[in-house]
Amino acid sequence: xxxxxxxxxxxxxxxxxxxxxxxxxxxxxxxxxxxxxxxxxxxxxxxxxxxxxxxxxxxxxxxxxxxxxxxxxxxxxxxxxxxxxxxxxxxxxxxxxxxxxxxxxxxxxxxxxxxxxxxxxxxxxxxxxxxxxxxxxxxxxxxxxxxxxxxxxxxxxxxxxxxxxxxxxxxxxxxxxxxxxxxxxxxxxxxxxxxxxxxxxxxxxxxxxxxxxxxxxxxxxxxxxxxxxxxxxxxxxxxxxxxxxxxxxxxxxxxxxxxxxxxxxxxxxxxxxxxxxxxxxxxxxxxxxxxxxxxxxxxxxxxxxxxxxxxxxxxxxxxxxxxxxxxxxxxxxxxxxxxxxxxxxxxxxxxxxxxxxxxxxxxxxxxxxxxxxxxxxxxxxxxxxxxxxxxxxxxxxxxxxxxxxxxxxxxxxxxxxxxxxxxxxxxxxxxxxxxxxxxxxxxxxxxxxxxxxxxxxxxxxxxxxxxxxxxxxxxxxxxxxxxxxxxxxxxxxxxxxxxxxxxxxxxxxxxxxxxxxxxxxxxxxxxxxxxxxxxxxxxxxxxxxxxxxxxxxxxxxxx
Amino acid sequence: xxxxxxxxxxxxxxxxxxxxxxxxxxxxxxxxxxxxxxxxxxxxxxxxxxxxxxxxxxxxxxxxxxxxxxxxxxxxxxxxxxxxxxxxxxxxxxxxxxxxxxxxxxxxxxxxxxxxxxxxxxxxxxxxxxxxxxxxxxxxxxxxxxxxxxxxxxxxxxxxxxxxxxxxxxxxxxxxxxxxxxxxxxxxxxxxxxxxxxxxxxxxxxxxxxxxxxxxxxxxxxxxxxxxxxxxxxxxxxxxxxxxxxxxxxxxxxxxx
Numbered sequence: 001x002x003x004x005x006x007x008x009x010x011x012x013x014x015x016x017x018x019x020x021x022x023x024x025x026x027x028x029x030x031x032x033x034x035x036x037x038x039x040x041x042x043x044x045x046x047x048x049x050x051x052x053x054x055x056x057x058x059x060x061x062x063x064x065x066x067x068x069x070x071x072x073x074x075x076x077x078x079x080x081x082x083x084x085x086x087x088x089x090x091x092x093x094x095x096x097x098x099x100x101x102x103x104x105x106x107x108x109x110x111x112x113x114x115x116x117x118x119x120x121x122x123x124x125x126x127x128x129x130x131x132x133x134x135x136x137x138x139x140x141x142x143x144x145x146x147x148x149x150x151x152x153x154x155x156x157x158x159x160x161x162x163x164x165x166x167x168x169x170x171x172x173x174x175x176x177x178x179x180x181x182x183x184x185x186x187x188x189x190x191x192x193x194x195x196x197x198x199x200x201x202x203x204x205x206x207x208x209x210x211x212x213x214x215x216x217x218x219x220x221x222x223x224x225x226x227x228x229x230x231x232x233x234x235x236x237x238x239x240x241x242x243x244x245x246x247x248x249x250x251x252x253x254x255x256x257x258x259x260x261x262x263x264x265x266x267x268x269x270x271x272x273x274x275x276x277x278x279x280x281x282x283x284x285x286x287x288x289x290x291x292x293x294x295x296x297x298x299x300x301x302x303x304x305x306x307x308x309x310x311x312x313x314x315x316x317x318x319x320x321x322x323x324x325x326x327x328x329x330x331x332x333x334x335x336x337x338x339x340x341x342x343x344x345x346x347x348x349x350x351x352x353x354x355x356x357x358x359x360x361x362x363x364x365x366x367x368x369x370x371x372x373x374x375x376x377x378x379x380x381x382x383x384x385x386x387x388x389x390x391x392x393x394x395x396x397x398x399x400x401x402x403x404x405x406x407x408x409x410x411x412x413x414x415x416x417x418x419x420x421x422x423x424x425x426x427x428x429x430x431x432x433x434x435x436x437x438x439x440x441x442x443x444x445x446x447x448x449x450x451x452x453x454x455x456x457x458x459x460x461x462x463x464x465x466x467x468x469x470x471x472x473x474x475x476x477x478x479x480x481x482x483x484x485x486x487x488x489x490x491x492x493x494x495x496x497x498x499x500x501x502x503x504x505x506x507x508x509x510x511x512x513x514x515x516x517x518x519x520x521x522x523x524x525x526x527x528x529x530x531x532x533x534x535x536x537x538x539x540x541x542x543x544x545x546x547x548x549x550x551x552x553x554x555x556x557x558x559x
Numbered sequence: 560x561x562x563x564x565x566x567x568x569x570x571x572x573x574x575x576x577x578x579x580x581x582x583x584x585x586x587x588x589x590x591x592x593x594x595x596x597x598x599x600x601x602x603x604x605x606x607x608x609x610x611x612x613x614x615x616x617x618x619x620x621x622x623x624x625x626x627x628x629x630x631x632x633x634x635x636x637x638x639x640x641x642x643x644x645x646x647x648x649x650x651x652x653x654x655x656x657x658x659x660x661x662x663x664x665x666x667x668x669x670x671x672x673x674x675x676x677x678x679x680x681x682x683x684x685x686x687x688x689x690x691x692x693x694x695x696x697x698x699x700x701x702x703x704x705x706x707x708x709x710x711x712x713x714x715x716x717x718x719x720x721x722x723x724x725x726x727x728x729x730x731x732x733x734x735x736x737x738x739x740x741x742x743x744x745x746x747x748x749x750x751x752x753x754x755x756x757x758x759x760x761x762x763x764x765x766x767x768x769x770x771x772x773x774x775x776x777x778x779x780x781x782x783x784x785x786x787x788x789x790x791x792x793x794x795x796x797x798x799x800x801x802x803x804x805x806x807x808x809x810x811x812x813x814x815x816x
Contacts, residue, residue: 112632112640117601148760151774154715157705159644160695184599188697199772204700225698410604416594420697423599430604475570528637529601533610 023239024395025471030077030509033122033168034390037237038310041392042469043510047517048554049472053486053496057276059518059553060099066090070505070524070531071547073122074168074466077511078144082520083130086547087118090129093147096520097513099551103147104170110136114158114180116423117528121234121388121507122168124176127196131176133165139178151199155180157208157235161187161469162421167233172244172283174261175202183230183249183275183303184425186418190381191231191246193286203286207231207248207274213363215273223260226418228252229275233388234309236308236323236325237283241338241357244283245310247325250295250303251275254382255370255413255427257299271296278325280340290340294327299369300354300411301382301425302328309400313449315343324393324448329354332400334363334448346451348404348444349385351434354378370411370427379408383530392467392475397489399454400446401475403463406441407537408434409551424499440537443467443477445492455492461541462534464526466507468519476519478504480534480543486551502546505531520551582655585648585668589656592649602606602637605658616660619802622667625657643712683812690809693802701769702797704806711813717752717764717771724810728803732792739766743782749790751781769794 025044026035035041047426048056062084064071069087075084082096087108094100104279114136124131129150130142141150155178158164163182170177175193180318183189193202207229209215216224217420228251235246251260251272263272274288276295281288295302304327313322315334318402322343326332330348342362356366370376385404409429418424433440439458448451461480469489484504485497503525510519524546525531535543586810596603607616629650632640641650651668658666684692695705695713705714710721719738725731742751742763750766754773761781764771766789795803 113643115639115644117637151765151772153772154706154770156697157695157713157715157813160705160713161697176632184601192679194772198767199774200765200768201701201770277810416591419595422595424595425599428598428606428608430610529611536609546730 024393026511028512029079030075030286031125032076033074033124033170033234034236034307035509037170037172037239039236039390040306040309040395040469041390041467041507042312042394044471045510045512045517046471047512048470048474048510048519050474050488050495052558053472053474055444055554055558056486056496056498056519056552057093057555058498059551061551062092062094062099062549063092064092064549067325067547069118069528069547070503070545071522072506072526073120073522074228074507075520075522075549076123076125076522077509078125080513083123083125084522084549085123085132086118087120089132089134091123091132091142091147093130093166096511096518097516099549105147105149106141107134107140108132114164115162115293116158116164117166118527119166119529121166124169124171126171126176126271127174129196131171131196133167133169133178133180135164135264137164137180139165139169139176139199141176141199143195148391153194153199153201155192160421162228163187167274170234170237171196172237175283177235177244177283179231179233179235179305181230181232182421182505183228183232183252184254184301185422186225186226186252186420186424187230188225189230189249191235191286193279193283201421205281205286205288209273218262218265218271218273220260220262225268226252226420226424227260227272227275228254231305233305233307236310238310238321238337241321243278243280243289244310244339245278245323245337247304247306247308247327248274248277248279249305250298250301253418253426254301255299255331255411255425255429256372256415257297258415259418261297265297265478267296269296272298276302278304278308278323278335278340278455280337289404292333292340292342294325294331295329296335296364297385298451300329300378301429302354304328306386306388309391309393310337311393311395311448313398315449322434326386326391326402328380328382328384328386330380330404331358332446332448344451346446346448348402348446349380351379351406351408351437354380368455370413372413373412377408377410377414379434380405381407381409382429383407383409383533385433385468387449387464389464389505390466392469394469394475394489396471396473397445398447398449399489400448401469401489402444402446403465403467403468403477404442404444405433406437406439406464407431407462431537441490443475443487445489457492457494458488461538464531464534465504468508468510470510476508477520478508478521478523480525482523482544484508484523498552500548500550501544502548503543509540516553518551518553520549523548523550579665582665582668585652585655586659586666588649589654591655592645593656596641596645596653607657615657618661620656620657620661622658622663624655625661627655628656636786683809685808686805687808687812690805690807693798693806694809699797704795706770707794710810715770721810721814724807724814728800728807731803731807733796734791736787736789736791739787741784741787743777743784744780750787751783753783
């Protein structure tokens with residue numbers, strides 16, 4: 001009997017593990033923002049591989065016609081149909097094999113007095129609908145077949161909260177779940193879930209707990225009201241554990257903590273919960289299951305809103321259900337995704353001045369905090385050792401592929417009072433290049449178990465496009481000069497490159513239609529926010545804007 | 560006569576120094592508005608320095624140009640129109656401040672042509688000011704008036720613009736809502752507020768729970784029945800009577816019949 005229990009437990013464990021590992025990759029479809037709900041950005045397709053990638057050629061292109069900003073969306077592909085959204089929320093359904101338009105939907109122009117940047121990082125598809133967020137803070141559902149409006153619901157008055165939605169929503173079972181922006185303003189961030197069929201509110205989870213809730217005691221006075229923490233990107237989901245994972249944003253005010261941190265707070269413990277954290281929520285109820293705060297008292301604008309990569313790996317002799325999570329500082333945490341237990345960490349930027357290091361149990365050591373009234377040089381910058389563009393993980397190499405930027409900023413804090421929905425960064429932070437460097441970014445391959453860098457390919461400017469890994473042992477990404485290229489996943493050697501005519505700030509995907517593998521990339525340099533900041537460092541460069549989807553495949557007949 | 564002249568000179572001097580003081584105050588106010596609205600790091604830099612958006616200091620801008628750009632925005636860029644986002648005094652102040660960054664020592668701080676009628680917010684005091692806060696208080700989530708009503712440039716215009724302000728909290732709770740009907744769709748009934756009925760679709764708000772959801776019904780799929788079990792009193796249940804009275808004070812101050 002006992003033997004039987006052990007045996008069945010082993011069998012069950014093996015099955016669960018196998019499920020998790022299988023579910024991480026995409027195949028013919030690219031159904032979610034991060035590829036699968038595990039956010040690997042890894043395709044199991046290997047038709048295009050290291051031996052034939054040099055023959056890769058454009059199969060079709062699609063000009064969106066919306067040139068207000070660049071195309072940053074991750075295209076979603078389901079059953080041979082691609083769904084893509086532009087900066088001004090023009091949504092297209094395209095035949096993924098040919099680029100033929102099936103339908104389009106244009107969200108009405110947003111009044112010019114609505115604050116926020118135009119930009120949209122993707123749609124979510126599920127329950128026969130296409131979901132997206134808008135600049136004026138609506139979640140919108142279209143009929144997947146016709147593109148007709150099914151429902152729309154306002155999440156918050158953008159004029160009051162100074163918040164909106166640029167992230168792709170996420171569908172989990174019968175809910176569409178969305179994070180918002182606003183954490184650099186006087187705002188209290190949250191994640192909201194709506195019923196996919198009716199649009200009715202399912203739950204809302206506030207990043208910053210209110211009075212009487214656990215964690216509220218980590219805030220000074222009533223600073224929780226405008227504590228920031230906006231989770232402005234897209235989460236991940238583990239169906240076996242039924243846990244939803246999301247990264248949360250920086251505390252507000254960003255660079256001045258006197259109003260929000262209780263005097264004498266121990267910064268080796270949680271401060272200003274649940275900002276700059278990874279949280280695991282019950283997707284059915286929105287209840288918090290566990291949290292791990294990566295940057296207690298985040299005074300560098302190192303928000304942790306980035307993607308959460310779910311993977312199963314042998315760590316110190318034991319198979320772990322783990323997650324990888326990088327925040328803007330480039331410090332990447334390896335946690336047990338069932339419990340939030342700290343398993344390890346590694347830091348990707350080569351120039352780091354914000355902390356001296358991390359202890360065995362994950363505590364930050366030697367905090368270099370900006371001081372009121374003077375400029376403190378901090379590396380990496382608030383633009384991030386990585387920006388919001390995603391990493392990719394390949395189970396074949398076991399490496400996490402990371403676009404790393406080496407920038408610093410001189411932070412001078414100020415103490416403007418909070419004014420709801422208005423800027424509450426409370427600091428000046430001009431960007432600069434680190435002294436003595438000739439290259440300002442690199443694509444890296446990191447082994448998350450050993451915390452060692454396997455290879456690194458330097459690049460002279462910045463890198464702000466996502467990574468795509470494939471079973472063909474290729475890693476795809478693009479640069480601001482317009483090159484879209486493939487690296488050997490094992491060595492980092494460049495195997496192929498194509499000049500797409502405009503800079504890259506989006507996220508490439510891979511999928512197949514009728515047995516033919518495609519690699520699709522959005523193009524167009526980002527003309528505001530970090531794109532513009534980065535470009536201001538290189539005034540002699542003319543990185544072209546645009547909004548075109550470029551799709552590659554091997555030539556017909558060559559397969 | 561001599562005395563009179565002396566007095567006049569003093570009065571003029573006083574006037575000039577009052578004017579200078581006024582400009583200084585307005586510019587100072589503009590500095591504060593700029594810091595929280597424009598110098599957001601990702602947009603313009605502190606004191607008009609370069610950042611995500613172009614530098615504004617020492618660009619040789621004249622005040623008319625600054626005025627135009629601040630009020631109207633710049634199409635197809637991140638520069639929004641601030642004509643309704645800022646109050647008229649804040650608009651004048653921030654324009655004056657940016658003028659000083661461009662070497663205009665004594666910018667025009669008159670309110671001529673400042674703002675438009677829709678952005679003119681009366682100065683509220685006492686209970687009305689408290690009511691304005693309560694109307695759209697963020698901590699109330701979807702249980703605030705602004706979830707369904709747009710007043711003074713804030714809130715979501717689900718309901719038609721307010722035409723008449725109820726006299727008392729009791730009247731507000733007992734408000735008749737004849738436009739809310741019962742809709743039957745897909746085997747489910749719900750309180751609905753119809754926006755439009757066209758051949759292609761009926762567009763309505765589903766008021767089952769807050770926030771209201773704007774939904775589209777295919778032709779013939781939604782059946783409408785007069786009357787509903789929806790009550791305004793449930794929607795405002797998070798407010799107590801004193802708070803409702805303050806909100807009514809606010810509405811009386813701003814809603815023009």
